Amino acid sequence: MPAAASRTALGAACWTATEKVNAELFALTHGAFVRQILRDHEDDVECANAALERVGRAMGARMVEEFLSRTNASGGACATFEEAMEMTTRVGLKMFLNVDAKTRDWSEERDECVIEMESNPLAEFVELPGKYGDLSYCNALCGAIRGALETVRVRTTCAFESDPLRGEGERFAIRVKLLELVPEEYPFDD
Numbered sequence: 001m002p003a004a005a006s007r008t009a010l011g012a013a014c015w016t017a018t019e020k021v022n023a024e025l026f027a028l029t030h031g032a033f034v035r036q037i038l039r040d041h042e043d044d045v046e047c048a049n050a051a052l053e054r055v056g057r058a059m060g061a062r063m064v065e066e067f068l069s070r071t072n073a074s075g076g077a078c079a080t081f082e083e084a085m086e087m088t089t090r091v092g093l094k095m096f097l098n099v100d101a102k103t104r105d106w107s108e109e110r111d112e113c114v115i116e117m118e119s120n121p122l123a124e125f126v127e128l129p130g131k132y133g134d135l136s137y138c139n140a141l142c143g144a145i146r147g148a149l150e151t152v153r154v155r156t157t158c159a160f161e162s163d164p165l166r167g168e169g170e171r172f173a174i175r176v177k178l179l180e181l182v183p184e185e186y187p188f189d190d
Contacts, residue, residue, distance in 0.1 A: 010071060010091050027124040034137055049136045056143020063144065064151040067092055077152070081178045082110050084154050088145060089115050097121055111178040114161055115145075120172045128165050137165050142174055153182035 034052065041047040071091060078084040085103050093099040093115075100118040107113070122138045136142070142158040149156050157177045162169030 023121055023124070027121055027126075030122045030140075031126065034135075038132070038135075043131070045132060045134045049134075049139050052136065052139035053143040053146075056140035056145075057147035057150070058143075059140065060144035060147025060149075061151045063092075063096060064148050067095065067148070070095065078154075080110070081154060081181065082106070082113075084149060084152070085113055085115070085176060088148065092145075092148065093117065113176055115174045115176060117172045117174075123165055123172070126165055133166060135166075136160055136163065138163070138172065145174065145176065149176075153184065155179040155182060 034048070037048045037051050037055075038045075041051060078087055082103075089101045089103050093101045099120065101115050103113045104116055105114040120138060120141075122141060126137060128135055128137060136159075138160070142160065146156055146158045156179055159175055160166075160168075160172065161175040162171065162173040164170060164172065
C-alpha cells in the first residue's frame with residue numbers, strides 16, 4: 001500500500017478528476033434531507049439518527065465500486081484494518097468529500113482509531129436547535145464508512161466521538177472499532 005503522502009495525493013487526484021456539484025447546494029440538500037427524516041420520524045431524534053446511519057450504510061456500499069474503479073485498488077486489497085482505515089481516511093474522504101482527514105489515537109491492538117476531519121462539508125451553515133441537541137446531523141457519514149468497510153469484509157462500529165454541532169470539541173472526529181475481518185467465502189468446493 002502507498003505511504004500516507006501518496007494516499008493523500010491519490011485522493012486529491014480522484015477529487016480533481018471528479019465532476020462536482022456546488023458545495024453550498026450539497027450542504028443545503030443534506031440539510032433538507034435531514035429535516036425530512038426528522039419529519040418522517042415525527043422529530044424522534046433517536047429514530048432519525050438510526051435512519052441517517054442506514055442511509056449512509058447503503059451509500060457506502062455503493063461507493064466502494066466507484067472507489068475501487070477510480071483508484072485501481074481492486075488488485076491490492078488492504079491486508080490489515082490499519083491499511084483499510086488509512087485508505088478510507090486519506091483517499092475515500094478526500095475523493096468523495098474533499099475532506100482532509102487523518103487517523104489518530106490507535107489502540108494498542110490496532111483495532112480501534114479515531115478519524116479526525118479538518119472540515120465537514122455536510123455541516124456548513126448548520127446550527128442545531130436545542131430540541132435536536134442529540135441529533136447526529138452527519139450520521140450518514142458514519143453509516144457510509146461502515147457500509148463501505150462492510151462491503152470489503154471489514155465489520156466495524158462507527159460513531160462520532162466529537163461533533164461541534166452538538167458542542168463536543170472543535171473538530172469532527174469519528175471513532176471506528178474493528179469487530180471482525182470477515183473471511184472470504186468461495187461459492188464452490190475445491
